[in-house]
Amino acid sequence: MSTETPLIGDFHAAPGATPLGGARIGVVTFPGTLDDRDAARAVRLGGGTAVELWHGEESLQGVDAIVLPGGFSYGDYLRAGAIARFAPLMGRIIEAATATSGSRLPVLGICNGFQMLTESHLLPGSMVKNEHLKFLCKDQVLQVENTSTAWTSQFTQDELIAIPLKNQDGQYLADPDTLEALEAEGRVVFRYVGENPNGSRNAIAGITNETGNVVGLMPHPEHAVEAGYGPDDATGMRNGTDGLTIFTSVIASLAGGAQ
Amino acid sequence: MPRIIVEVMPKPEILDPQGKAIASALPHLGFTGFSGVRQGKRFELAVDGEITDEILESARTAATEMLSNPVIEDVISVRVDDEDAA
Numbered sequence: 001m002s003t004e005t006p007l008i009g010d011f012h013a014a015p016g017a018t019p020l021g022g023a024r025i026g027v028v029t030f031p032g033t034l035d036d037r038d039a040a041r042a043v044r045l046g047g048g049t050a051v052e053l054w055h056g057e058e059s060l061q062g063v064d065a066i067v068l069p070g071g072f073s074y075g076d077y078l079r080a081g082a083i084a085r086f087a088p089l090m091g092r093i094i095e096a097a098t099a100t101s102g103s104r105l106p107v108l109g110i111c112n113g114f115q116m117l118t119e120s121h122l123l124p125g126s127m128v129k130n131e132h133l134k135f136l137c138k139d140q141v142l143q144v145e146n147t148s149t150a151w152t153s154q155f156t157q158d159e160l161i162a163i164p165l166k167n168q169d170g171q172y173l174a175d176p177d178t179l180e181a182l183e184a185e186g187r188v189v190f191r192y193v194g195e196n197p198n199g200s201r202n203a204i205a206g207i208t209n210e211t212g213n214v215v216g217l218m219p220h221p222e223h224a225v226e227a228g229y230g231p232d233d234a235t236g237m238r239n240g241t242d243g244l245t246i247f248t249s250v251i252a253s254l255a256g257g258a259q
Numbered sequence: 260m261p262r263i264i265v266e267v268m269p270k271p272e273i274l275d276p277q278g279k280a281i282a283s284a285l286p287h288l289g290f291t292g293f294s295g296v297r298q299g300k301r302f303e304l305a306v307d308g309e310i311t312d313e314i315l316e317s318a319r320t321a322a323t324e325m326l327s328n329p330v331i332e333d334v335i336s337v338r339v340d341d342e343d344a345a
Contacts, residue, residue: 079328086325119328126330128269129276173273173331199274 023048023251026063028093030055030084034071035110035222042222043067046247055087064254065106065150066093068113070167070220080127080169081115094120097214104213106150106250111167114206114216122214123207124182125174130167131199139231139240140165140219141193142205146186149212154249161242162231165197165205165219172200172207172218182207190217221246261306262340263318267327268299302326303340310339 025043027050029036040050051063055073060066073084084090096105109117117123130136141162144155155161174182179201182188190206198218206217221243224230230240269275275297282296304318315337322334 078326082325082328118330124330126328128273128331131274131276133276133280171276175330 023065023254024051024061024063025049025065025067025247025250026051026053026060027067027069028053028055028089029069030071030073030087032072032075033069033112035069035220036071038220039067039069039110039222042225042243042247045225046244046251048247048251053089055084055089057089058092060089060092060096060105063105065250066097066108067222068093068107068109068116069222070111070113073112073116076112076169079115079119081112081117081119084112084116085119090116090120094122097122097209104211106253107214108151108246108250109214109216110220110222111170111218114218115169117214117216123209123216124178125172125201125207127169127218128171128173130170130197135166135168136170136197137164137166138197139163140197140205142190142217142219143193144189145191146189146208146212148186149189149208149215149249150253151215151246151250152189153253154245160193161224161245162233162240163219163221163224163243164231167198167218170198170200170218172198172204174201185210189215190219261308261310263304263306263310263315263337264340265302265304265318265322265326265337266299266335267302267322267332268335269297270331270333273331299332299335300326315339 025048027036027040043050051061077083093107097107115127118126139162141160144152144159147153147155147157187208188204189208192203192205196203205219208215224240224243227239227241230238232238233240278297285293306314319337322337327334
């Protein structure tokens with residue numbers, strides 16, 4: 001019984017120890033965050049220990065990596081992610097992610113978390129409303145174009161993955177020089193495959209910073225980590241678990257002393 | 260109460276989806292003659308007491324660093340609201 005995966009919603013039950021267990025990954029909750037529990041669950045299913053962090057705290061509690069989950073922090077007031085960017089804990093995260101000495105904290109921003117990362121200037125560009133103005137919720141195929149980041153090391157180059165996409169402000173924008181630099185430096189990590197779902201420039205779904213420790217993406221890997229609750233795949237309905245590799249990647253990166 | 264008005268608009272080169280939706284809805288309500296709409300933001304910053312140069316400068320900084328995102332928006336104006344004085 002103890003080795004079974006805990007039930008959905010059972011936030012406090014941790015799965016059994018795994019070979020790479022021990023990586024402590026902080027999941028930050030802001031007022032209006034929706035996907036923190038799914039993100040924490042994804043961390044545990046990936047073999048890590050999820051540490052709940054509150055946006056108003058000043059301490060990162062010594063975590064090895066950070067996930068900024070999706071949702072509508074502060075109701076998306078002002079701009080999506082704009083007010084969250086000024087939360088006390090975000091200041092600590094920005095310092096740790098850009099540290100000039102020692103290893104830089106791996107940070108993953110999903111959806112609203114990606115918006116926080118651009119508002120914090122940890123990643124370039126910005127998000128505006130989807131070109132078609134509709135809130136979109138669908139399973140989306142992405143191509144993984146950079147497997148050297150802390151969060152994508154276990155994907156294969158150009159691997160196609162399917163994870164849910166659900167947002168309103170998902171259209172990625174940056175000025176032409178920034179786009180050119182992102183492309184030239186291989187910093188587009190995830191690109192939409194097929195029809196561009198929201199008008200994002202260059203069909204960009206996710207990017208990384210120059211050092212590969214900070215990654216942001218609009219689609220939701222944490223919703224595709226468990227058979228029965230993910231996108232459909234070849235093996236059956238809702239069986240897709242492509243998102244799990246993001247979480248196992250960072251744990252492997254931490255274990256291997258990468259970054 | 261004295262106020263500082265900050266106006267922010269989406270950059271001209273960036274498609275404003277909300278403005279576009281409003282523009283397409285106007286004719287349905289009989290408002291013809293408008294060829295385009297862009298939607299921006301107006302902030303009213305209330306000040307207790309007199310608006311000094313220092314406070315105005317502080318508002319300008321806030322407009323640039325927080326009230327707008329320079330990737331997608333321009334600060335159009337930061338000015339003292341003079342309606343009360345009239």
